[in-house]
Amino acid sequence: MNIDVFGLGYVGSVILAGLASEGNKLYGIDIDPSKLALINQGEPPIDEPKLGELMKSNMGNINARPSFKEDYIQSKIGFICVGTPFKEGIGLDFQYIYRVIDSICIKLSEETNFSESNPYLIVIRSTANVTLISELEDYIETKYGLMNNGKVVLVLFPEFLREGSAIADFFDPKSICIYSCRTHSDYVQKILSNIFHWNNPMFTDMGACSQIKLLSNSWHALKVAFTNETSQILKEIGVDTSKTFEVFCQDKKLNISSSYLNPGFSYGGSCLTKDLSGLISLGNEVGIKTPLLEGIQKSNDVYIARVSDDINQINPNLVIFFGISFKALTDDLRASPFLLLANKVNSKSNNILIVDDIISSKLKESSLSRGNQILLGKLRANIISTEEFAKLNIKDSRNLVLVVCHQQYLKLVEGLTLVDYKIINLTTKKLHTEDENSYSYV
Ligand SMILES: NC(=O)c1ccc[n+]([C@@H]2O[C@H](COP(=O)([O-])OP(=O)(O)OC[C@H]3O[C@@H](n4cnc5c(N)ncnc54)[C@H](O)[C@@H]3O)[C@@H](O)[C@H]2O)c1
Numbered sequence: 001m002n003i004d005v006f007g008l009g010y011v012g013s014v015i016l017a018g019l020a021s022e023g024n025k026l027y028g029i030d031i032d033p034s035k036l037a038l039i040n041q042g043e044p045p046i047d048e049p050k051l052g053e054l055m056k057s058n059m060g061n062i063n064a065r066p067s068f069k070e071d072y073i074q075s076k077i078g079f080i081c082v083g084t085p086f087k088e089g090i091g092l093d094f095q096y097i098y099r100v101i102d103s104i105c106i107k108l109s110e111e112t113n114f115s116e117s118n119p120y121l122i123v124i125r126s127t128a129n130v131t132l133i134s135e136l137e138d139y140i141e142t143k144y145g146l147m148n149n150g151k152v153v154l155v156l157f158p159e160f161l162r163e164g165s166a167i168a169d170f171f172d173p174k175s176i177c178i179y180s181c182r183t184h185s186d187y188v189q190k191i192l193s194n195i196f197h198w199n200n201p202m203f204t205d206m207g208a209c210s211q212i213k214l215l216s217n218s219w220h221a222l223k224v225a226f227t228n229e230t231s232q233i234l235k236e237i238g239v240d241t242s243k244t245f246e247v248f249c250q251d252k253k254l255n256i257s258s259s260y261l262n263p264g265f266s267y268g269g270s271c272l273t274k275d276l277s278g279l280i281s282l283g284n285e286v287g288i289k290t291p292l293l294e295g296i297q298k299s300n301d302v303y304i305a306r307v308s309d310d311i312n313q314i315n316p317n318l319v320i321f322f323g324i325s326f327k328a329l330t331d332d333l334r335a336s337p338f339l340l341l342a343n344k345v346n347s348k349s350n351n352i353l354i355v356d357d358i359i360s361s362k363l364k365e366s367s368l369s370r371g372n373q374i375l376l377g378k379l380r381a382n383i384i385s386t387e388e389f390a391k392l393n394i395k396d397s398r399n400l401v402l403v404v405c406h407q408q409y410l411k412l413v414e415g416l417t418l419v420d421y422k423i424i425n426l427t428t429k430k431l432h433t434e435d436e437n438s439y440s441y442v
């Protein structure tokens with residue numbers, strides 16, 4: 001297949017060589033003549049392991065030129081890999097993308113071969129933001145009239161490769177997310193699957209597709225900072241840090257896994273809070289600053305405060321919590337974020353009820369531990385079971401807030417018929433309908 005690549009830097013030159021090695025004819029376009037000269041001699045324009053060999057051995061399939069218009073060779077697809085530098089106060093600067101779009105559209109406007117059934121696919125591999133694709137669609141339609149007639153299809157397919165292992169990452173990408181407008185997704189999938197041999201492409205909406213790279217790289221940065229901050233503490237107390245992290249990484253169930261990566265509410269429970277505090281205090285003792293670890297605690301508390309402020313702002317007549325222990329199916333109230341939230345809400349509004357079957361039945365049997373009773377404090381009198389809740393007449397209550405903390409109560413709450421209410425969902429499961437009355441924070 002003939003493929004155009006715009007921008008032959010760290011991303012573009014790897015795509016150029018990688019796709020050429022699979023028998024495609026690659027046409028690279030870059031404004032930097034020194035890069036073009038190197039590429040056309042079979043030399044890589046950047047230092048990247050294995051890129052030189054790949055380029056040299058596939059020279060016959062690679063051609064680089066300074067402009068799309070000159071020596072134009074028809075293809076069905078172009079990958080845009082130009083820089084999108086971050087500018088303070090502005091965000092990502094997309095001027096290079098717009099220049100490439102202009103050069104493509106000027107040439108395509110002269111061409112008669114493209115149509116709705118045979119469009120040119122512009123695939124953005126550069127880092128984007130949430131609005132880039134829709135803004136480009138408007139731009140292309142307004143300036144060139146190539147969007148609504150289907151001659152051009154825009155796709156966002158962010159590149160995730162890492163310098164230093166770019167070739168391996170290119171051939172074995174771990175995260176493939178693609179956004180294309182729904183009407184073209186079959187066509188896009190067909191063309192892209194002729195070029196790439198993936199096993200798990202994910203077609204997402206534009207928001208997710210543009211943000212996943214920011215999220216991934218922030219996560220990687222967090223892992224590095226976490227590893228180094230904690231390692232400094234461990235080293236100070238004479239622990240073998242490499243060995244410790246080797247063991248740490250062996251836990252593929254909780255440590256190196258998708259566990260704890262479900263958007264929901266603040267963490268709680270005795271272990272996470274206690275051990276985090278322990279590590280921070282160890283850092284203090286040995287003189288290692290722990291801004292990241294302290295930030296974790298702060299972030300967790302800020303979230304609880306945000307939700308309680310929102311509830312207090314509603315100034316409800318009655319707030320009903322569904323679940324209060326730190327986690328469903330347990331009676332453990334230690335560091336429960338829901339209990340902390342209930343207490344914050346309670347400080348302004350005394351009208352509070354807590355539906356929790358486990359805590360309620362333990363209270364009735366007088367089997368709730370003394371520690372948990374102390375933690376409940378005055379709220380002890382406000383705990384009821386689902387059976388007792390069913391007998392309440394809240395149907396016509398005004399200004400009611402229902403806070404779902406444990407997933408098991410979601411169905412019950414969503415099935416209620418109420419007139420003047422707000423549902424606040426703090427679980428990791430989505431509500432069936434989200435509107436001004438029913439709201440999930442994440
Ligand atoms: N470097 C990485 O590891 C990496 C990884 C994933 C994604 N990205 C993203 O990919 C994009 C490109 O990054 P990069 O590191 O390859 O950038 P780069 O600066 O190395 O390469 C960009 C190339 O685009 C060329 N260019 C600029 N304007 C042009 C135009 N009008 N026409 C043709 N070519 C033009 C430049 O001459 C340069 O060679 C960025 O958005 C970046 O965030 C980079």
